């Protein structure tokens with residue numbers, strides 16, 4: 001058994017330190033064009049830690065946590081028919097920065113319906129609730145990090161920031177990874193959406209390549225002919241180091 | 253041109269938004285969709301250790317409580333073991349102890365509250381091998397170029413905070429006011445150069461109706477801003 005990459009005598013074989021997060025590609029806390037961030041952004045610098053067991057561990061999930069329709073938003077809230085909207089499959093892989101698939105990790109997603117309305121008691125947008133659409137789902141990646149789900153394409157919606165701000169169509173994603181430091185929440189956008197360059201939330205990201213990485217291309221090869229279109233969205237979590245001297249441990 | 257390194261880049265974070273509950277706590281959003289909502293029971297029925305309640309608010313820079321915040325908790329059990337393969341003692345964790353939970357603030361008051369067990373002390377980072385310096389020497393140098401202190405860490409909860417207006421999840425830790433001795437030696441608390449900011453990570457122990465209740469308020473900005481971590 002290799003001991004490389006372990007971070008201490010109390011750690012098991014899965015305990016590798018993670019690469020430091022590249023904060024220059026993430027949105028900073030304070031982005032005044034996204035007004036809500038103004039009062040919700042810490043002003044002091046973050047305190048940088050080296051990983052300990054508290055950081056490299058994290059919750060694990062299994063198939064017993066999920067229901068059979070959790071990855072099918074077309075059926076998981078259907079009462080007297082299927083939801084209105086463009087039927088799509090979203091699929092891709094969860095990878096780490098070294099390119100390895102992240103297996104058996106929980107991926108959760110939530111979204112507005114085709115008219116841009118969320119099923120949430122705080123959403124009062126005038127577009128109607130769809131009686132057959134809940135708008136949330138979840139799945140586990142397979143052994144290669146692959147995941148997929150079926151839904152309807154969400155609509156754009158207005159939000160109070162400037163008076164005429166509209167969110168581009170998007171699906172919210174929550175991903176775990178193996179260690180709690182890989183935890184990530186993000187949003188997936190759709191290729192060709194003309195609202196993308198106008199959105200203050202998208203533009204909170206200071207790096208155009210990082211924005212492009214959030215835009216899912218149409219993937220006709222994954223479409224189901226005469227049934228359902230498809231978009232491909234890969235998600236990259238932080239990688240972990242495996243062969244550095246400093247991490248080689250006790251007595252080998 | 254040198255060879256390319258070919259690392260991928262981490263996917264950028266985006267705010268969880270105002271409707272985060274739909275995805276992560278749909279029951280709170282006003283509808284039951286999943287048979288099983290995740291993260292509602294941190295410790296499970298068999299966990300040993302002291303049963304505690306933790307409550308508080310997350311407060312913005314204008315002094316207002318966030319009414320739409322979601323907090324994830326990750327913790328060790330009472331013996332200081334994480335239920336994860338990276339902890340070589342993971343097999344000793346009580347059946348049903350998940351160590352992870354999701355907590356949302358009350359939509360009207362902003363108060364959050366959850367029940368769990370008080371975790372034990374967790375091993376710190378390892379000493380260099382072969383040892384080059386004593387723990388005391390490394391601790392003294394922690395603010396300079398030294399490695400992080402490798403002594404055990406005081407009992408703590410790891411917290412991750414997301415909400416509308418928070419562009420990337422905020423990591424912090426909650427320590428316990430009744431662990432003064434352990435807190436004084438904790439490698440992370442000691443890394444905070446401004447000593448008077450350390451108490452922002454320490455929850456106050458109290459009692460109500462015979463139950464142990466820790467109060468922990470998180471200040472995103474302004475006076476007594478909580479120390480947040482880049483982990």
Ligand SMILES: [Fe+2]
Nearest residue numbers: 167170172269
């Ligand atoms: Fe949204």
